[in-house]
Every structure is written in C-alpha cells, then in structure tokens.
Amino acid sequence: MITEDARALLSTGAVCDSCLGRPFAERSFGLTNAERGRALRTTVALADDEDFEPTDPADCWVCEGYCGTFDAISDAIVDALEGTEFATYQVGTRVPPLVEENERLFREDAGLDPDVGESIKREVNREVGRRVGATTETEVDFDRPDVLAIVDLEGFDPLEALESGTVTGHAVDVQVNPAFVYGRYRKLERDIPQTEWPCRECGGSGVQLSDDGEEPCDYCGGSGYMYDTSVEQVVRPHVVDAMNGDEGTFHGAGREDVDARMLEGGRPFVLEVKRPRRRDPDPGELEREINDAADGKVEVEGLRLATHEMVERVKEHDASKRYRTDVEFAEPVDEGAFDAALDELEGTTVEQYTPERVDHRRAGLTRERTVYGIEGDLRSPTEAEVRLHGEGGLYVKELISSDNGRTEPSLAGLLETDAEVTALDVTGVEGEDEPFELEAFFRDEPRTESNDDVAETTG
Numbered sequence: 001m002i003t004e005d006a007r008a009l010l011s012t013g014a015v016c017d018s019c020l021g022r023p024f025a026e027r028s029f030g031l032t033n034a035e036r037g038r039a040l041r042t043t044v045a046l047a048d049d050e051d052f053e054p055t056d057p058a059d060c061w062v063c064e065g066y067c068g069t070f071d072a073i074s075d076a077i078v079d080a081l082e083g084t085e086f087a088t089y090q091v092g093t094r095v096p097p098l099v100e101e102n103e104r105l106f107r108e109d110a111g112l113d114p115d116v117g118e119s120i121k122r123e124v125n126r127e128v129g130r131r132v133g134a135t136t137e138t139e140v141d142f143d144r145p146d147v148l149a150i151v152d153l154e155g156f157d158p159l160e161a162l163e164s165g166t167v168t169g170h171a172v173d174v175q176v177n178p179a180f181v182y183g184r185y186r187k188l189e190r191d192i193p194q195t196e197w198p199c200r201e202c203g204g205s206g207v208q209l210s211d212d213g214e215e216p217c218d219y220c221g222g223s224g225y226m227y228d229t230s231v232e233q234v235v236r237p238h239v240v241d242a243m244n245g246d247e248g249t250f251h252g253a254g255r256e257d258v259d260a261r262m263l264e265g266g267r268p269f270v271l272e273v274k275r276p277r278r279r280d281p282d283p284g285e286l287e288r289e290i291n292d293a294a295d296g297k298v299e300v301e302g303l304r305l306a307t308h309e310m311v312e313r314v315k316e317h318d319a320s321k322r323y324r325t326d327v328e329f330a331e332p333v334d335e336g337a338f339d340a341a342l343d344e345l346e347g348t349t350v351e352q353y354t355p356e357r358v359d360h361r362r363a364g365l366t367r368e369r370t371v372y373g374i375e376g377d378l379r380s381p382t383e384a385e386v387r388l389h390g391e392g393g394l395y396v397k398e399l400i401s402s403d404n405g406r407t408e409p410s411l412a413g414l415l416e417t418d419a420e421v422t423a424l425d426v427t428g429v430e431g432e433d434e435p436f437e438l439e440a441f442f443r444d445e446p447r448t449e450s451n452d453d454v455a456e457t458t459g
C-alpha cells in the first residue's frame with residue numbers, strides 16, 4: 001500500500017517533500033515530486049492522527065538540502081546565459097556519489113526496490129530545466145539544444161545556497177552549440193583557394209629569420225598566406241560577426257582546383273559558427289554584406305540558416321559536376337575526329353588510376369566514373385572548348401589528357417594526340433538523387449524574390 005510505503009520512508013529520518021515523493025514519481029502525472037511528498041506526508045499524518053510536521057530540505061538526510069536549491073541553480077544558469085540568444089536548452093546534472101548512495105539506502109531502509117521511482121538527477125534536470133525555460137521563454141530539447149547547462153551539485157554547499165538563495169557560478173557550466181549558415185558560392189577569378197592556405201615557407205607566421213632578426217617572409221611577402229584571399233576568408237568573418245560567435249569553420253561540398261573558377265549555380269557550403277551569441281541573423285542582409293565586401297572576386301547566394309545535419313549533408317551528399325574547359329592539342333585535330341571522340345565519350349564509364357597530381361601519399365587505385373554528357377566546339381585545329389557533365393569524383397583534366405594512359409578512354413587517347421586543359425571552370429554542383437537543399441536541413445523559411453526586393457527597397 002502506498003500509505004504504508006510512505007510511512008516506512010518517513011520512519012528512516014527527516015526527509016523533504018521532494019525526496020519523499022520521488023519514489024512515487026511514476027504515479028499521477030502532472031504532479032511535482034514535492035507535491036506528491038506533501039500529499040503523502042499529509043495522508044500519513046491524518047491516518048495516524050499525528051501532528052503534521054513538514055521537513056525543510058535543509059534538514060533532509062537524503063538530498064542534504066539540494067532539493068531546495070532549484071530556483072538558485074536556475075538563476076545561476078540564466079545569469080551564465082546572459083547575452084546569449086537561444087531557443088532551446090537542456091540541463092544535465094552531476095550528483096555527488098554520497099547523495100546517490102543516500103537515495104538507495106532511503107528506499108532499502110523502507111523495504112522498497114533501491115531504484116524505484118525517479119532519481120534525484122532526473123528531478124534536478126527537470127525542475128531546474130522547467131525554471132530556466134519559464135524564465136527565458138525557451139523550450140527544452142533533449143536531442144540538439146542550442147545551449148546545454150551542466151550543473152555540478154558538488155560545486156556548491158546546499159546549506160549555504162539555501163541560506164543565501166544563490167549558487168556560485170562555477171557550479172554551472174554553460175555550453176553553446178554551434179550555429180550554421182548554408183549557401184552557394186561562386187569564384188569568379190582564378191587562383192583563389194576555397195579555404196585559407198597558410199604559406200608553406202613560413203607556416204603562416206609571415207616572417208622569416210635573417211642575420212638581423214625577423215623580416216617579412218620572401219615567399220608570401222609577409223601575409224602568411226599562399227594566396228591573397230580564399231572563399232573562406234571572404235565569407236567567414238561576416239557570418240561569425242553576424243552571429244557574434246568566437247570563430248568559424250568553412251565546410252564545402254568538395255572543392256575545385258585553386259586555378260579553376262566556380263561559376264553559374266555555385267558550390268554548396270556551410271559556415272559553422274562556434275559559440276554564437278546570436279542565432280538568427282537576416283540571411284539576405286548577410287548575403288549582400290558578403291557580396292559587397294568581396295568586390296566581384298567571390299559571390300554567395302541562397303544563404304539560409306541551417307541545422308547541424310547540413311554539415312554532413314554538404315560533405316557526404318553525392319553530387320554530379322558540370323565543367324567548361326579550354327583545351328589545347330599538340331597536333332591539329334579535324335572536326336570529324338573531334339566530334340567522333342566526343343560521341344565516344346558521351347555516356348561512357350571511364351577508368352581512372354589515381355592521378356599523380358592528386359596526392360603522392362595516397363595509395364593508387366583505379367576508379368570508375370561516368371561521363372553523363374559531353375559536347376564541345378573546335379575553335380581552331382589546336383584549340384577547343386569542351387563542356388561536360390560527370391559523376392562526382394571524375395578527374396576532368398585527366399579525362400582530356402589521359403594522364404599518360406592512366407585514364408581510359410580519354411580525349412587525347414581517342415584523338416591520338418596530346419591534349420591539355422588550359423583553363424577549367426566548374427559550372428554546376430548538383431545532388432545526384434535529390435537536391436542539397438531539402439527543407440528538413442533548414443531552420444528558416446525559404447526566402448522569396450519578393451522578400452528580397454522588399455528588403456532592398458526598405459533596407
């Protein structure tokens with residue numbers, strides 16, 4: 001009987017309402033454990049016709065006072081989150097082993113299952129979480145919260161906290177999860193790497209040692225970088241600023257060569273911002289800001305607020321690529337042979353042994369990739385433009401040159417002359433089975449042209 005169990009629990013010593021209610025947490029949804037405990041204490045007092053004696057958490061031998069500190073812990077968390085915008089939270093608690101032991105003894109002494117009901121850990125998580133949510137008007141999220149507060153009960157003295165109504169800040173550790181912005185970039189000039197590329201001579205320091213001490217690095221001119229800028233350096237500072245974060249990481253859906261342009265539809269990317277204090281910047285405004293500052297070298301479009309799953313999406317989603325290339329032949333090629341070679345390559349599956357230029361450390365292997373479509377124009381007997389659509393991972397320069405026979409078939413092989421790509425543009429990066437941009441990966445509503453127009457005319 002529930003009254004007998006409660007009587008047995010009360011006979012173990014002074015226990016607070018929360019601790020008394022917790023073994024019965026599975027009963028009567030909608031009550032707090034303190035309400036359950038208070039009701040049971042009342043019931044036992046009436047049944048036994050004893051004087052009603054409430055127990056203050058400060059006198060409770062089970063929780064040692066912690067059950068009276070939920071408000072104070074919540075206040076400490078809310079203080080620690082001051083200045084950080086978030087919509088969802090989660091609270092986790094580390095409980096002192098001694099208190100966990102008390103919980104077991106409490107039930108055992110009363111002849112109950114040592115694990116019956118709820119643990120104090122869950123109660124603290126829920127009760128503190130409820131208070132944090134109510135104060136900050138945010139929702140709990142057990143899966144991927146914007147912020148996570150870890151409470152270390154050993155980090156403060158419960159009796160002091162009951163006295164003062166406050167908990168020291170170091171008992172609470174607040175973690176802010178990263179925020180993500182998705183978009184597509186175009187690289188309108190050559191010799192811009194996708195991510196920042198420290199100088200290989202000075203390791204990014206920009207200085208070298210001389211007899212007179214340090215001087216600017218000869219190789220990079222003191223910038224510390226191999227190239228003046230990168231897509232990452234164009235995009236990152238604006239997004240990190242807009243989210244008021246600590247730092248940012250650029251994730252691209254693959255990358256083109258440094259000397260290739262990225263045109264037309266652009267390439268998907270995600271900018272991950274660490275410790276953001278703002279999570280909802282206006283993507284349209286951010287886009288305009290980046291493009292204004294990039295001054296025509298790089299452009300971004302389609303910026304949207306994304307979920308963390310978007311990082312894996314851009315990195316792992318299978319994508320086909322479109323290219324435009326300028327090709328030079330060692331010997332004159334006639335129109336008929338050129339067209340016949342392209343016909344031969346159209347729809348074919350190519351075998352490509354790992355090109356030498358790719359990675360000398362990587363073990364060589366032969367991969368098969370399909371040329372979905374290919375067409376071109378012979379501009380002179382030794383020059384052509386070739387446009388193609390290929391499966392992700394197709395080595396295009398090698399499809400043209402044959403890479404000394406490592407790619408088979410190839411344009412050079414079919415024409416029986418050396419052929420070289422002198423300029424390469426990527427003109428499309430599209431998901432093979434479905435687009436990168438599924439709504440499930442976004443946190444905001446799709447932007448419409450008319451929204452943008454309104455923002456531009458009023459902004």
Ligand SMILES: [Zn+2]
Pocket residue numbers: 015016017018019020057060061062063064065067
């Ligand atoms: Zn207690």
Ligand SMILES: [Zn+2]
Pocket residue numbers: 199200201202203204205206207217218219220221222223224225
């Ligand atoms: Zn250098």
